Amino acid sequence: MAMRLGVFGGTFDPIHNGHLMVAQECRDRLGMDRVLFVPARLPPHKQVRSLTAPHHRMAMVRLAIASNPGFEASSIELSRPGPSYSVDTLLQLRQHQPEDTDMFFIMGADSLNDLASWRDPAGLLANCKLVVVSRPGAPAVEPARLDCLYPGADERVIPLQVIGLDIASSDLRSRVAVGKTIRCQLPDDVIAYIESNKLYRKS
Ligand code: ATP
Numbered sequence: 001m002a003m004r005l006g007v008f009g010g011t012f013d014p015i016h017n018g019h020l021m022v023a024q025e026c027r028d029r030l031g032m033d034r035v036l037f038v039p040a041r042l043p044p045h046k047q048v049r050s051l052t053a054p055h056h057r058m059a060m061v062r063l064a065i066a067s068n069p070g071f072e073a074s075s076i077e078l079s080r081p082g083p084s085y086s087v088d089t090l091l092q093l094r095q096h097q098p099e100d101t102d103m104f105f106i107m108g109a110d111s112l113n114d115l116a117s118w119r120d121p122a123g124l125l126a127n128c129k130l131v132v133v134s135r136p137g138a139p140a141v142e143p144a145r146l147d148c149l150y151p152g153a154d155e156r157v158i159p160l161q162v163i164g165l166d167i168a169s170s171d172l173r174s175r176v177a178v179g180k181t182i183r184c185q186l187p188d189d190v191i192a193y194i195e196s197n198k199l200y201r202k203s
């Protein structure tokens with residue numbers, strides 16, 4: 001049977017249990033062999049704030065997924081210059097997979113709004129199916145709305161209602177900055193890494 005590969009892009013600044021739950025649910029429910037976490041070096045949509053250095057974000061991803069044999073991390077975007085376009089990543093990943101591999105690009109419902117402004121959405125959807133997972137606070141996914149990208153785009157989208165965890169990296173960063181606890185929202189190893197590297201503290 002063809003390999004089924006999930007590709008989960010994000011800034012992961014830091015990775016949290018919301019991300020992990022999303023990946024686990026996608027893997028279980030859509031029968032993915034593996035989910036690949038792909039931290040973006042320079043996300044096209046997030047140039048407003050300065051991101052934590054890529055090696056820290058990658059280290060936190062590795063710690064978070066270490067115990068899960070179905071999860072893997074990829075540094076493919078970290079070694080590519082320029083903004084991290086998902087379509088480039090998909091095409092590059094595809095070159096290293098058996099030809100009949102089914103690829104699924106995973107994103108949260110809040111990210112879907114950006115899709116029309118993504119580079120080459122048609123090229124992206126030609127190379128993978130798009131799994132759009134529910135996210136607390138984000139409007140439910142209406143694949144029909146995607147038809148405006150190009151006719152038939154909606155057929156490439158799989159909306160997936162997942163166990164909701166209302167956790168966001170931006171909230172975790174502000175909690176650390178004011179000295180609030182972030183316990184139980186992300187793996188302990190990641191919390192320890194944040195502490196020992198003094199990440200997200202007010203400078
Ligand atoms: P930030 O607050 O900095 O934007 P974030 O928590 O949204 O961080 P990202 O790295 O931006 O994390 O997210 C990567 C992907 O995971 C995006 O597609 C996003 O929609 C999705 N995602 C993040 N957190 C959740 C969550 N709690 N539930 C569902 N999807 C999520």
Ligand code: MG
Nearest residue numbers: 110111168169
């Ligand atoms: Mg986000």
